[in-house]
Each structure stands twice: as C-alpha cells, then as structure tokens.
Amino acid sequence: MYTEDFKCTFPSDLATLTKYVSLVLGFQDFVAEAAIVNYYGMDSTLSGHQDRSENYKDAPLFSISFGQTAIFLIGDETRAVDPLPIYLQSGDIVVMSGRSRLAYHGVPKIIKAKLTPWLGNILPQVFTLDEGNGEPITKKLKITNSQREKCCEICDLATESNGNDFIDENVTERWDNFLDEYCSRCRINLNVRQVLIPGQDKLE
Numbered sequence: 001m002y003t004e005d006f007k008c009t010f011p012s013d014l015a016t017l018t019k020y021v022s023l024v025l026g027f028q029d030f031v032a033e034a035a036i037v038n039y040y041g042m043d044s045t046l047s048g049h050q051d052r053s054e055n056y057k058d059a060p061l062f063s064i065s066f067g068q069t070a071i072f073l074i075g076d077e078t079r080a081v082d083p084l085p086i087y088l089q090s091g092d093i094v095v096m097s098g099r100s101r102l103a104y105h106g107v108p109k110i111i112k113a114k115l116t117p118w119l120g121n122i123l124p125q126v127f128t129l130d131e132g133n134g135e136p137i138t139k140k141l142k143i144t145n146s147q148r149e150k151c152c153e154i155c156d157l158a159t160e161s162n163g164n165d166f167i168d169e170n171v172t173e174r175w176d177n178f179l180d181e182y183c184s185r186c187r188i189n190l191n192v193r194q195v196l197i198p199g200q201d202k203l204e
Contacts, residue, residue: 035190077104110187
C-alpha cells in the first residue's frame with residue numbers, strides 16, 4: 001500500500017531511464033513515482049500475483065533485471081489462463097501495459113546466467129507485454145533516429161541538472177565491484193510504476 005506518510009523524492013537517474021523507455025514506446029505522459037526492489041537468491045521464488053495497489057492502472061509498469069536469469073511467467077487477468085514463460089536476463093526490461101498490466105505474473109525459478117552483461121559486454125533488450133489477439137505478446141524494442149533524439153534530450157537534461165558530478169569515478173568503481181560480486185550469485189529486480197492519476201498531486 002502507498003501512503004503520503006512515507007515517501008521521498010524519486011531517484012532522478014531511474015526516472016530518466018524509465019522516461020527514456022516510455023518515450024520510445026509511445027507512453028508520453030508516464031511519470032515514475034514509485035519503485036519496488038526484489039532481491040533473489042538462487043533458491044528464491046515469487047508467487048503469482050497482480051499489481052493493483054496503484055491508483056492509476058492505465059500507466060505501464062517497468063520491470064528491470066540485474067544479475068542471474070529468471071524464469072518469468074505471465075498469464076492474464078484471471079488464473080485460468082496458462083502463463084507464458086520468458087527468460088529474463090541481466091539488463092532486460094519488461095514493460096507491462098494494456099491487458100498485461102493487470103495480468104497475473106510470478107517467478108518460479110532463478111537459474112545460473114551463462115553470460116555476464118552486468119559487466120558491460122552485452123547490450124540489454126526491452127520487451128513489451130501487451131495484448132495481441134487476446135493474449136500477451138513479446139517483441140524487442142527498436143529505436144528510430146527521431147525517437148533516439150527525443151530521448152537523448154531527456155538524458156541531456158538529467159546530465160545538466162546533476163552538473164559535473166553526474167559521473168563519479170569512485171561511485172562507478174564501487175558499483176562495478178558490487179555488480180561483479182553480488183550479481184554473479186543473485187538477481188535484483190526493479191519495478192517502476194506510476195501511482196497517481198494524471199492531475200492528482202497526492203493520494204486521497
């Protein structure tokens with residue numbers, strides 16, 4: 001549950017990343033307002049569930065994976081539909097929108113990653129989960145030059161607002177060490193979502 005009593009400013013770098021993806025996919029008005037971080041060991045699971053706590057359920061949900069590979073299952077708005085299995089590797093982003101926004105989903109198993117994209121040697125992929133002929137579909141993200149230019153404007157604004165400290169070599173080194181050590185044996189999942197209905201300034 002969300003509450004006005006426990007909230008803080010949303011991290012600007014994560015907001016920039018999800019704004020970039022949302023613009024490319026055509027979600028012009030998406031605003032990142034909340035995030036849930038799930039930590040998985042190699043024996044962890046996540047039972048099937050729906051994400052229904054947000055006031056505004058028409059906005060997409062962004063799920064970003066780091067570290068070990070997950071078997072991700074996504075079905076429909078009832079448990080009667082057989083789920084679709086998807087391998088989620090480090091760096092992959094799932095965007096749940098449309099019918100899939102309220103679909104039951106879960107993670108039954110974490111498996112050892114064969115590749116190490118968290119070390120920067122493999123480009124990530126972005127998948128959208130939306131309704132197609134009544135069922136969720138998956139497709140890889142393709143970025144046109146015009147979309148890239150529009151999204152880079154967002155990145156430039158983020159860089160300017162952070163000044164010369166946007167990239168800190170010490171932070172980068174610590175982050176690389178963390179990824180090398182932690183992600184080699186665990187999985188981290190970031191779920192970013194919009195909570196408020198457009199025009200709302202607080203929870204009611």
